[in-house]
Amino acid sequence: MELRLYDTLTKEKRPFTPLDPENVRMYVCGPTVYDFAHIGNARPVIVFDVLFRLLRHVYGAGHVTYVRNITDVDDKINLRAARDFPGLPLNEAIRKVTELTERQFHDDVDAIGSLRPTVEPRATEHIAEMRAIIEKLVAGGFAYVAEDHVLFSPQAMNAANKVLPRYGALGNRSLDEMIAGARVDVAPYKRDSTDFVLWKPAKPGEPSWPSPSGITTPGRPGWHIECSAMAWKHLGERFDIHGGGIDLVFPHHENELAQTCCAFRADRMANVWMHNGFLQVESEKMSKSTGNFITIRESLAEWPGEVLRLNMLKTHYRSPIDWTSKSLEESSKTLDDWYAVAADARGDRPADAVIEALSDDLNTAQTITALHGLRHAAASGGERERGEFAASLRLLGLLSMSAAEWKGRKQQASGIDAQQVDRLLADRTAARARKDFKESDRIRDELAAMGVAIKDGKDADGKPVTTWEIA
RNA sequence: GGCCACGUGGCGGAGUGGUUACGCAACGGUCUGCAAAACCGUGUACUCCGGUUCAAUUCCGGACGUGGCCUCCA
Numbered sequence: 001m002e003l004r005l006y007d008t009l010t011k012e013k014r015p016f017t018p019l020d021p022e023n024v025r026m027y028v029c030g031p032t033v034y035d036f037a038h039i040g041n042a043r044p045v046i047v048f049d050v051l052f053r054l055l056r057h058v059y060g061a062g063h064v065t066y067v068r069n070i071t072d073v074d075d076k077i078n079l080r081a082a083r084d085f086p087g088l089p090l091n092e093a094i095r096k097v098t099e100l101t102e103r104q105f106h107d108d109v110d111a112i113g114s115l116r117p118t119v120e121p122r123a124t125e126h127i128a129e130m131r132a133i134i135e136k137l138v139a140g141g142f143a144y145v146a147e148d149h150v151l152f153s154p155q156a157m158n159a160a161n162k163v164l165p166r167y168g169a170l171g172n173r174s175l176d177e178m179i180a181g182a183r184v185d186v187a188p189y190k191r192d193s194t195d196f197v198l199w200k201p202a203k204p205g206e207p208s209w210p211s212p213s214g215i216t217t218p219g220r221p222g223w224h225i226e227c228s229a230m231a232w233k234h235l236g237e238r239f240d241i242h243g244g245g246i247d248l249v250f251p252h253h254e255n256e257l258a259q260t261c262c263a264f265r266a267d268r269m270a271n272v273w274m275h276n277g278f279l280q281v282e283s284e285k286m287s288k289s290t291g292n293f294i295t296i297r298e299s300l301a302e303w304p305g306e307v308l309r310l311n312m313l314k315t316h317y318r319s320p321i322d323w324t325s326k327s328l329e330e331s332s333k334t335l336d337d338w339y340a341v342a343a344d345a346r347g348d349r350p351a352d353a354v355i356e357a358l359s360d361d362l363n364t365a366q367t368i369t370a371l372h373g374l375r376h377a378a379a380s381g382g383e384r385e386r387g388e389f390a391a392s393l394r395l396l397g398l399l400s401m402s403a404a405e406w407k408g409r410k411q412q413a414s415g416i417d418a419q420q421v422d423r424l425l426a427d428r429t430a431a432r433a434r435k436d437f438k439e440s441d442r443i444r445d446e447l448a449a450m451g452v453a454i455k456d457g458k459d460a461d462g463k464p465v466t467t468w469e470i471a
Numbered sequence: 472g473g474c475c476a477c478g479u480g481g482c483g484g485a486g487u488g489g490u491u492a493c494g495c496a497a498c499g500g501u502c503u504g505c506a507a508a509a510c511c512g513u514g515u516a517c518u519c520c521g522g523u524u525c526a527a528u529u530c531c532g533g534a535c536g537u538g539g540c541c542u543c544c545a
Contacts, residue, residue, distance in 0.1 A: 032545095076545070151543090173474060173541075187543080197543045222543060246476085251542045277476080278539065285538075288545090314484070314494085320477065320538060327483060330495055357485095365485050369493040379509085437504055444506075455508045467508090 003359045008273040009170050013361050018240050024059050025239035027231045029248055030068040033101035034077040036295040037108055039323060040279040040286055046309055047276045047317040048243045049114040053395055054358050067234045068117040071226060072098040072124050090205045108296040111305040113397035121230040129229035130221050131212040133263045134198050138213045142262040143198055146189035148215050150199040155192050157262055164261050171250030196255055197222035224255035242270035246277055276317045282324050306398050307332045313364040341378050343403035347387025354392040414451055414470045421452055425466050
C-alpha cells in the first residue's frame with residue numbers, strides 16, 4: 001500500500017519514499033515549556049503520533065526515529081519564572097518552571113494515548129550545535145555579526161546560488177512583499193528589515209552561553225535556531241518529515257529551513273513538510289487573551305484521554321476543528337460502543353481498509369468510516385473479525401484498556417454505588433417475576449434518575465438478565 | 472492591506488465531473504410486559520452569482536462568510 005503525504009512546500013500530495021527505509025526520520029516541533037498545554041497543542045501531538053504509529057507499522061517499529069523537541073529557552077519562560085518564583089535566582093526559577101511544565105506535558109500526552117517520541121531533545125542541551133550552525137552561516141556569508149547579535153540574511157540566501165531553496169517558498173511569499181510589509185520599527189543593527197536573529201546578547205540575570213562568531217559577551221539563541229540544531233543532531237542534515245502546527249509555517253519553519261539549507265548547502269531540509277490545522281472552541285476563536293481556551297488537563301478531568309483522541313481524529317488533520325462538547329459527547333458514545341464490541345478481543349493485524357485510509361495523507365475521517373464498517377463485521381462475526389477491529393483501533397492508540405476498566409472508570413467518575421444499583425435491580429427482577437410492572441417501572445425510573453440506564457435481556461438458558469451502565 | 476486555507480443534509484464530517492459516504496440525531500419496523508439496548512430499513516446536502524461542459528457539489532472567475540500567517544513577539 002502506497003503512503004501518500006501532502007507537502008506544504010510543494011503544495012501537493014505525493015508518494016512518500018523514505019531516504020532510508022531502515023531509519024525513517026521525523027521531526028515535530030514540541031512545546032515551549034512555560035504553562036499547561038491547551039487542547040490546540042494536543043492536535044499535533046495526536047496527529048503526528050498517528051503518523052508515527054503508521055510509519056512503525058509500515059517500516060517496522062525499530063525503523064522509525066521520531067524527534068519532538070522541548071524548547072526550554074524562551075522569553076515566556078523567563079517571564080513566568082520571574083513571576084512564579086520571585087525569591088529565587090532567575091536561572092533556578094527557570095529550571096523549576098521548565099521541569100514542572102515538562103512533567104505536566106508528559107502526563108497530558110501520555111493520557112491522550114500518545115507514544116513517547118524516540119528522542120525528546122532540549123534546546124539548552126544543544127547550544128553547541130546551534131553555535132556550530134551559526135558559525136557555518138557566518139562563514140558562508142549568510143549571516144553577519146552586528147552589535148553582539150548574529151543576524152541571518154534572507155537576501156544573501158536568495159542571492160547565493162541555485163542549489164538553495166528560495167527564501168519564502170514554504171510560507172509562499174516573496175522577499176519583496178516582506179520588505180514592503182515590514183514594520184517601521186526595524187532594529188538599527190539590521191542590514192535589511194527581513195533579517196532575523198540567530199543569536200542575541202543576554203540581559204543581566206538571563207540564562208546565557210558563550211557566544212559564537214567572535215562575540216565576547218555571553219548571549220542566547222534566537223527563536224528558530226534550536227530546531228535546526230536539534231534536527232541536525234538527531235536526524236542529520238536532511239531527513240524525511242518535518243511537522244507542526246500551521247502557525248509555524250511562517251516564520252518558524254521558513255527560517256529553520258533557511259538556516260539548515262544554507263548551513264549545509266542543501267536544497268531541502270525535510271522531504272515533506274506537514275502542518276496541522278487549528279482549533280476553535282465552541283465556534284469561537286481560541287485565544288488566551290479572551291480566556292477562550294481549554295487546557296488538556298481540564299479536558300482530561302471531564303473526558304477519558306481516548307475520547308479527546310478520537311474526537312481529534314474525526315477531522316482530517318489539515319482542516320480546522322470546531323471543538324465542542326456536543327462532538328465530544330458523540331465521540332464518547334462511539335467509544336462506549338466500540339469498547340463493548342471489541343475491548344477484550346485479541347488481534348495483531350489491523351484491517352487493510354484502515355491502513356489504506358491512513359496511507360492517504362492520514363485520512364483519519366475515512367479511517368473512522370472504515371472502523372464503523374469493521375465494528376459491524378465484528379458484532380456479527382467471530383473472533384477473527386473482532387480481532388481485526390480491535391487491532392485497527394489499537395493502531396490508532398485507542399482501546400488501550402479492558403472493557404471492565406473502561407466501564408469502571410466511567411462508573412467511578414459518576415460516583416454511583418454499584419452495590420446499590422445491584423440491590424435495586426434484584427428488587428426489580430423480583431417485581432417483574434411476579435408481574436408487578438408498576439413497581440418494576442418505578443425502580444427503572446429511580447435508576448434513570450440516578451443516571452443509570454438498564455438493558456433487559458436473556459441469558460443462554462432464557463433466564464431474564466438485566467445489565468446496566470452509566471447513561 | 473498582502474498571502475493562504477476553508478464554506479457539504481438537523482449536527483459532525485469524507486469524497487467525487489454524471490452512480491449509497493460514514494457517524495450522531497430524527498422517523499418506521501423487529502424484539503420487549505412496556506421501555507432501553509441491539510438489529511433491519513427510510514428521508515433531507517453540497518454558501519451565493521457567473522463561466523467551461525452533454526453534465527458541476529466537484530474545474531475556472533467573482534462575491535460573501537469563517538479562520539490562519541504577515542519576523543526577532545507570542
